[in-house]
Amino acid sequence: MEKQTDTSASSYAGKRAHLAMVFFVLLAAGLFVWRPDNLYLWIKALHIVAVISWMAGLFYLPRLFIYHADAEPGSVQSETFKVMEHRLLRIIMNPAMMLTWIFGLYLAWSVHGFQGGWLHAKIGLVVALTAVHIFFGRAVRVFARDGNRHSARYWRFMNEAPTLLMIVIVILVVVKPF
Ligand code: HEM
Incomplete structure (x- = not known):
């Protein structure tokens, strides 16, 4: 019973996240068609929204692992953690990571022409962050x-990465120190 309640709450959250994602992608597509003078700033705003969503998942998922590691396999808690982890990864983190990359690469190309030590260092560290995501x-x-x-x-230790x-x-x- 407890598990059922949690699953339906998580399915509701999943639908809301899908709606938010559709809105977000439509807004991005509309901007590329409309092409306002300050397109760069619009894309930067979308980049930051995607970054916040991705980071929220990267912080929360290992917290779920911490409690899941202590839950008895087959218990209601363990099964609930499985649903929460799967949905967090699939509905929030994977799309947010892809959008962060798409908007980030656009920003790096359109104004910075992929130049700058800070940009190269940043991209290197985002590759490391992506490796953590895959892990x-x-x-x-x-x-x-x-x-x-x-x-x-x-x-708990991995949570710090x-x-x-x-x-x-x-x-x-x-x-931009260098
Ligand atoms: C996926 C690869 C990424 C690329 C290629 C990328 C590239 C960029 C570029 C070129 C800018 C514009 C900088 C400027 O013109 O001042 C920017 C802005 C920004 N990025 Fe990223 N980024 C990426 C991922 C991330 C991640 C993972 C984070 C955070 C953890 C992040 C945080 C930010 C923030 C906070 C800004 C706004 C900076 C400002 O306006 O002063 N980015 N990004």
Whole structure:
């Protein structure tokens, strides 16, 4: 009963996230057709929205792993974590990561012509962030078959990776130290 309630709540959240994504993609497509003078600023705004959504997932998913690692395989809690992890990855994180890349590469090409030490360093660190995303995605599949062998402490430690990368990435793009 408890599981059913949680699944339907998560399915409602999934529908809302789909609607938000459709709105977001339509807005982006409309901007490319309309081509306002300040298109760069519009794309930067969309880039930041996508970044926030991606980072929210990268922070929350390992928190779910921390509690999931201590849940009894086959228990209601464990099955609920599986649904939450799967939906977070598929509905929020994967699309947000793709949109962050698309808008980020547009910004890098349109005004900066892919030039600048800060930009190269930033792209390098975003590649590392993407590797963390793929690693977490694999962990979702391992948890789904009750195959996780790592402790909650391990996941607490892994939780810090996206935080550290994000801090350096934001300093690079705002301060542009080199
Ligand atoms: C996916 C690859 C990415 C590329 C190619 C990229 C590239 C860019 C570029 C070229 C700008 C415009 C900078 C300017 O003209 O001042 C920008 C803005 C920004 N990016 Fe990214 N970015 C990427 C991912 C990310 C990620 C992962 C984060 C955060 C963790 C991030 C955070 C920001 C922020 C906060 C701004 C606004 C900076 C400002 O206006 O001062 N970006 N990005």
